[in-house]
Amino acid sequence: xxxxxxxxxxxxxxxxxxxxxxxxxxxxxxxxxxxxxxxxxxxxxxxxxxxxxxxxxxxxxxxxxxxxxxxxxxxxxxxxxxxxxxxxxxxx
Amino acid sequence: xxxxxxxxxxxxxxxxxxxxxxxxxxxxxxxxxxxxxxxxxxxxxxxxxxxxxxxxxxxxxxxxxxxxxxxxxxxxxxxxxxxxxxxxxxxxxxxxxxxxxxxxxxxxxxxxxxxxxxxxxxxxxxxxxxxxxxxxxxxxxxxxxxxxxxxxxxxxxxxxxxxxxxxxxxxxxxxxxxxxxxxxxxxxxx
Numbered sequence: 592x593x594x595x596x597x598x599x600x601x602x603x604x605x606x607x608x609x610x611x612x613x614x615x616x617x618x619x620x621x622x623x624x625x626x627x628x629x630x631x632x633x634x635x636x637x638x639x640x641x642x643x644x645x646x647x648x649x650x651x652x653x654x655x656x657x658x659x660x661x662x663x664x665x666x667x668x669x670x671x672x673x674x675x676x677x678x679x680x681x682x683x
Numbered sequence: 684x685x686x687x688x689x690x691x692x693x694x695x696x697x698x699x700x701x702x703x704x705x706x707x708x709x710x711x712x713x714x715x716x717x718x719x720x721x722x723x724x725x726x727x728x729x730x731x732x733x734x735x736x737x738x739x740x741x742x743x744x745x746x747x748x749x750x751x752x753x754x755x756x757x758x759x760x761x762x763x764x765x766x767x768x769x770x771x772x773x774x775x776x777x778x779x780x781x782x783x784x785x786x787x788x789x790x791x792x793x794x795x796x797x798x799x800x801x802x803x804x805x806x807x808x809x810x811x812x813x814x815x816x817x818x819x820x821x822x823x824x825x826x827x828x829x830x831x832x833x834x835x836x837x838x839x840x841x842x843x844x845x846x847x848x849x850x851x852x853x854x855x856x857x858x859x860x861x862x863x864x865x866x867x868x869x870x871x872x873x
Contacts, residue, residue: 604865611833614717622718623806624798626710627686629720630772661722661771669753672819676754679732679763 684745689767690724691800693774696741698802703729705792705805707777709827712816714795715809716830723764723773727789735763735776745769757818758782784814784847809835810843817853825860833864 592600614622634657641653648656684692697704708725728735732752739748742765749764759782765774779789788811794803807815812831816824832839848854 607833607865610717611830614830614834617718618798619714620796620798622713622715623706623710623795623804624687624800625718626713626721627690627724627772629718630722631686631770633720634771658771664722665773668821668823671821672755672757673753673762674756676752676761678750679735679748679752680750682750 684767684769686767686770686772687797687799689745689770689772690774691797691802692742693724693726693738693765694800694802694804696738697726697728700734700737700741702734702738703789703805705789705807707807707812707815708775709823710804711806711812712827712831714806715812716827716834719827722771723775725775725777727760727777727779727785729779729789731778735778738776739765746774758785758815760785784811784818784851787811788815809838810840813839813844813857814847814851817848817857818851820853820856828860829864832861 617625637657637660638653641648641656645652645656694704705727706724707727708723709719709721710724713719713721728738736748739746745768747766747768749766753762753764754760755762755777758780760777760780762778763776765776766772767774779785788807791808791811792805793808795806796803809831813828816828844857845854848857
């Protein structure tokens with residue numbers, strides 16, 4: 592392993608230890624609330640990025656693009672695990 | 684309404700309808716490990732399809748039920764997705780299956796409070812989070828497992844985890860993950 596690789600590995604371990612130490616200090620209530628809060632923050636960042644890239648977009652178009660990206664992320668997450676199983680009310 | 688409030692509304696509706704439930708997925712690994720953003724809240728619910736429709740009705744127009752169901756092929760559970768329209772936050776309802784580990788996980792669930800919500804939520808134990816995520820073992824699941832093991836080092840019931848991992852054929856993966864963790868002894872002094 593090169594000196595550069597060793598330094599990178601040391602840095603990764605240091606970041607991991609720091610992350611774990613911080614998490615051990617947080618309460619369960621904080622951690623449970625952080626998931627949706629971080630999601631809302633990431634959605635705001637995504638909307639801002641789309642607005643910067645497409646200044647001509649209306650709010651509705653930006654929201655549509657956000658929904659499109661979320662659908663893509665969900666398809667990737669689900670691809671290896673889920674299969675369609677009909678509709679909940681039995682209707683086509 | 685933000686995503687946390689959208690989640691709280693679902694918990695209230697499930698409680699009001701008398702549907703036993705448990706919050707799993709990233710929320711449960713956040714509870715015991717390192718919090719990360721999650722685009723959905725996964726609930727295990729002990730009810731039938733009719734009750735899921737009643738949940739969707741009770742949530743009202745701010746939520747949209749996807750009538751398409753999905754079958755989860757690893758543990759044989761059925762999923763329905765309800766989206767909170769304005770935030771895009773998904774609520775996934777997994778009906779409690781006959782899977783032996785799912786049954787035991789549901790029996791062992793515990794109540795936890797969520798910062799910012801008045802009501803508590805039911806969550807699995809840390810051990811059951813590790814066991815379930817080992818079964819899925821997607822990249823994000825493996826990251827969550829590492830974090831839960833590291834944060835809860837010294838507190839986990841390893842006999843329980845190894846028993847189920849052995850049953851599910853994920854014991855080798857578990858041992859690889861434990862061996863790959865950096866030494867964290869210094870954290871015991873905190």
